Amino acid sequence: MKNPTRSGSPYLFLTEEASKDAVLSVVVNKKNLSYNDASYQFYIIGGFRSVYLNNNEGATPPTVNNKFYLNDGIVSLEGSNGQDFNxxxxxxxxxxxxxxxKDSSFYSVIYGSRNDISDFNKPLETRVENVGDSNSNTVKINLSEEGALWRGTLxxxxxxxxxxxxxxxxxxxxxxxxxxxEVTGRNSDKDHSVNLQFKAGGLWGAEGWEASNNLVLLDSVVIQSQSNKTRKLGIVGGRGFFDYRIYDTKGKDDLDSINNTIANGNVVLIKNTIISDPNSLTGASGSVEGMSVFGGYSYGEAANNIVSASNSKINGNVIGGLEMQGVYSLQKGDKPRELHANLVSLHNVVLTD
Incomplete structure (x- = not known):
């Protein structure tokens, strides 16, 4: 199928017959290293709510972008321009x-769940508060077998x-x-071969207007990033993000920052793991770039986030919480932001470069 905002990729997801606590189990048995660009990525998603149209220009009238339907709370469209699946x-x-x-690999994007549906085109009094939520989902990736390799962007x-x-x-x-x-690799004294290989993107517990109380657990994983963009934003517990919106309220008495994005109480646990350290990887291909780690990241509030790493090597910055509080610039004489508490705990960790 084609996604309304990013076309051309095959998708696998749970249809409407699935229960609320459904599990999508996938076993990868063979190796495919030839597909390495976005149009060939295989999307695996637990719960997926979106809209399908034949092209990104929409159907009726042809000048209407597909995103209009997403923001009108529509999940499916009937008729010749609609879809034949649930x-x-x-x-x-x-x-x-x-x-x-053993020795299996393919190129993919993984979501526990992804919700594209909002109803912001509807009058305020008719909107459904949780129509676009995506909570309590889990991704488990097991790469403990010899030669197993996940490749992709997200x-x-x-x-x-x-x-x-x-x-x-x-x-x-x-x-x-x-x-x-939760990702389980096989890093050991004898095996430092790459388990996760990112062409771009990264590994995030969650992304949304409120992204709180999410968990990322990396256990014995060997990661390679091939993109220098991951040094800025690579591994994140929870990212408070709402389509690049930031409500800068400085000097505007009629507004406050209460509706800025939120990323509180997220946790990243890293154990016995190598993160894009060029001197420690076996089987890396292409460039090896840095990969920073954030507990929480928010244009608004980021409080009480934790990064805890032990017995690991990390080529990148380690930040408990990045918190902008709705302010993206300061002028001379402005009072700096008073940031919330976040935590970084490192035990037997080498920060390289």
Whole structure:
């Protein structure tokens, strides 16, 4: 199928018959290293709610972009320009369980759940508060077998609706809370071969207007990033993000920052793991770039996030919480932001470069 905002890729997801606590189990048995660009990525998603049209220009009238339907709360369209399949009923509570057998590999994007549906085109009094939520989803990836390799651009526990293409004035979005990404590799004294290889993107517990109480767990994983963009934003517990909107309220008495994005209480646990350290990787291909780690990242509030790493090597910055509080610039004489508390705990960790 084609995604309304990013076309050309095959998708696998749970249809409406799935229960609220459904599990999508996938076993990878063979190797495919030839597909390495976005048009060939295989999307695996637990719960997926979106809209399908034949092309990105929309159907009726042809000048209407597909994003209009996403923001009107429509999940499917009937007729010749519509779809012949069902989306998921739920975008919360799903699990993607991805297991790689010996010497297996393929190129993919993974979501525990992804929700593209909002209803911001509707009058305020008719909107459904949680229509775009994506909560309590889990991604489990097992790469413990010899030679197993995941390749791709993005692994994410949950993503809530972003209301793309609309100009919104200081309005709340959707929640993306209590999601998990757990990756098990095979790093040992004898085997430092790459388990996860990112061409771009990164590994995030969640992304949404509110992305709180999410977990990323990396255990004995060897990661290679081939993109210098991951030094800025590579591994994130929870990213408070609402389609690049930031409500700078400085000097505007009629506004406050209450509806800025939120990323609180996220946790990243890293154990016995090598993150894109060129001197420690076996089997790396292409460039090896840095990969920073954030507990929480938010244009608004980021409080009480934790990064805890032990017995690991990390080529990148390690930041408990990046918190902008709705302020993207300071002028001379302005009072700096008073940031919330976040935590970084490192035990027997080498920060390289």
């Amino acid at each position: 989306y998921s009923t739920y975008c919360s509570g799903a699990t993607v369980d991805l297991t790689f057998s 692994i994410m526990g949950g993503r809530s609706a972003q209301a793309e293409g609309l100009s919104l004035n200081n309005q709340k979005g959707y929640s993306t809370n209590f999601n998990r990404v």
